[in-house]
Amino acid sequence: MNKPVKNDGTVGKALEILDAVAMYERPVRFSELLEQSPYPKATLYRFLQTLTNQKFLEYDQTAGTYSLGIRLMRLAHTAWKTASLAPIARPHTEELVAKVGETVHLAQLDNGQVLFIDKLRATDRFQTLAQVGQVAPAYCTGVGKAMLAFIAPKRLQIVLQQQSFYKFTPATHTSVASLNQELECVRKDGIAFDREEHEQGINSIATPILSSSGRLIGAISIATATNRFDCEALMQFKGSLLETAKKIGEDATSWQFPS
Amino acid sequence: MNKPVKNDGTVGKALEILDAVAMYERPVRFSELLEQSPYPKATLYRFLQTLTNQKFLEYDQTAGTYSLGIRLMRLAHTAWKTASLAPIARPHTEELVAKVGETVHLAQLDNGQVLFIDKLRATDRFQTLAQVGQVAPAYCTGVGKAMLAFIAPKRLQIVLQQQSFYKFTPATHTSVASLNQELECVRKDGIAFDREEHEQGINSIATPILSSSGRLIGAISIATATNRFDCEALMQFKGSLLETAKKIGEDATSWQFPS
DNA sequence: AGATTGAGTTTCAATTAATGAAACCAAAAT
DNA sequence: ATTTTGGTTTCATTAATTGAAACTCAATCT
Structure with missing residues (x-):
């Protein structure tokens, strides 16, 4: 009632x-x-x-x-420091940046949308990547798809129903069918791709962060300009990416993800 | 009344x-x-x-x-994008980072305190510098002193009265007299120093950003670990710093600084 | 100039929502 | 088994929110 x-x-x-x-x-x-x-x-x-x-x-x-x-x-800074996954993940994301030399993003799912909560720029080559506090749709970002693949099926249904699929770039997929197919791949492989689906000229590979009990708590991605690496080339970093996500998940197990 | x-x-x-x-x-x-x-x-x-x-x-x-x-x-991100000096200053601060190769901070004065509104890290050497949204006292930071030197004398009096002077490091100055003396130098020279007064091992040189009508709208600094440059060595960048502040001031003249 | 419009601000009585003492409940401590 | 602690709900009293309308001031029109 x-x-x-x-x-x-x-x-x-x-x-x-x-x-x-x-x-x-x-x-x-x-x-x-x-x-x-x-x-x-x-x-x-x-x-x-x-x-x-x-x-x-x-x-x-x-x-x-x-x-x-x-x-x-002021308040958001305190929120970031004390209530987000970012500080916990920092040591590991730092390490990842140092290893791969490309930009790393950390995100959470907020009400079916992606909320970026950290961004570690490896180079100063381009400025247009996500900022802390920025939101983006889940269906056309790497971190978004990585997370959608690991929420409860009925929640996924609700999220997709509410979502309007806007074609940001020519490469944006806008059908539920193709999205579901991609999510299936993510579940098998652990990796989600963004092939310039949200921003022209930027692509990324992403993976979910799961707590040791298997609950979804966020996602990380390695993002770069397409002229530096395409998705296939980024896959050379797959191992490091998965390993980082695993470590963050372990450290964050006590941490509560907002419903 | x-x-x-x-x-x-x-x-x-x-x-x-x-x-x-x-x-x-x-x-x-x-x-x-x-x-x-x-x-x-x-x-x-x-x-x-x-x-x-x-x-x-x-x-x-x-x-x-x-x-x-x-x-x-989410809200803070929008605030940052639409209502802060940061986006206006970005082209110039980017340029400064590229030129000097050290970290650049942008700050505003908020109620007698320093509020950092942008941070451009040139290297990944150290992580402890200010974050966007972070606040710090004005009396012991470079950007803080740069700004205090250019507010109305009576407002300065009020701010100093309300301030409690905490000794963050051995180098923190905690007397109003020595602060006033420093502010005098800033007014003459345009440059404020922070010699490890707020954080051990970090120093900076800073300068105020003034609108073309002479109103204070913020400050920028070049900050670095002391083992890389001390304040005297940082002075090699004085010209670039002043020039950047001038450009930002010009671009921001239409922009309103919060009272 | 004088009149008019429009945007923003203030007033005030009717209404509605906030208040907080006290009762209640569940889980932990003794 | 009983008490305490920490959190939640109830409900009559009290106080604040509400919004129509009146007002101000500046800009625009005639």
Whole structure:
């Protein structure tokens, strides 16, 4: 007899405004937010004031715009340090970078999406790779597919149902059938590929991180520009990648993955 | 006739709980939070539930602990991308790293503290340098002193009054007098030093970033292990550092620094 | 210039949600 | 077996949220 959810009172409403502001990905005016808002003027106005006071939003006096505030960065840093897999994995990911000399990504699954929680750049050759806190769809990234392959079948169904398949590049697979086929390969082989499916010119090989009890807790990938290595060439690092994932899994066994 | 502030109602109270959780820097139990909390059991309980529902906190079922949630990382990433100086500065900081081959930090002043908003590692030699979102006191960091030297005198007074001077290393200066003296040098010379004052074995030279109208908007530094360069040796990069700060300042002139 | 529109801000009584003392429950400690 | 500790739920009281409407100020139109 679950309540219809979404009943987090005043606080919940206020927090959802943060998402609304984030959505725009640029400073946004009061009136723009008002259009999207289910709340009347005065109510929205007070929410924005409160969030600004609390430094969760930042108000630009001269432009009359709101953007996400500085306090979020402070809190997120603490979250990263104390509640993410990243610090635990660091020694091992560092080692992997040193060994293979290419960029390594660490990610978790968050609500069917990939959330990148660490990025170790081996070279300064290109800048467009994922950043900490960035999200990406699971169906077209290496780490995403690595993780989807190891969640419960019924959860997978739900995730895929909610997913809209956007064709980021010509190489993006957008059918559930081909995805399922790929996931099957991942389960057999332990390796997921991303052949420029999310970003043109970038490919990667990825593997899930499993706790010693077999529960999925994240994924790591080695990513590189296609003109340096293609996926087949990246497979020379397969051994190191799997080994790293195994070590992280062991170290992280006590650690709880968010549901 | 300013109200006594701190009157942000239910939402404000809830958000302050996030800080309380962050303070511990580890997963924390309900009862621990209750001790510190001004609210009665039931109230705190409901706040925690709401924040957890909203993914601002994460509840570990088996350990019975709360930690900061994943949604903070997503939001912070957007904040970084859309509301911080970092993306604007990136081309120039990248260029600086390429030129000097040492780590470059970008920081803002947040309420008298230094907030690091970007970090470009040139080498993988050491890992202990600042991370994005990390905060540090202003009085004992290069970027901090660079910025303190260029805020309004009365604001400086307030900041120094609120500051407690902790001796992080043997080299940390803890007197207002010596700090003022240093700030004077920064104003003349444009360069602030950190000679292992915050972290043992790490030193840096820093310079403020000023908008074309002369307003302070941040600071950049070149940081390195002392066994690679000492401050005197780092001064060979002074020209590049100043030039980079100037370019960033020009590009960022339209950008609003949070009060 | 004077009028008008539009964006943002403030007021206030009705309404609704937050509050917190106390009861309750489960699991661990004695 | 009993008590204590730590966490969760209840419910009448209390206090805060709500939102229609009035207002302000600046920009735009006539």
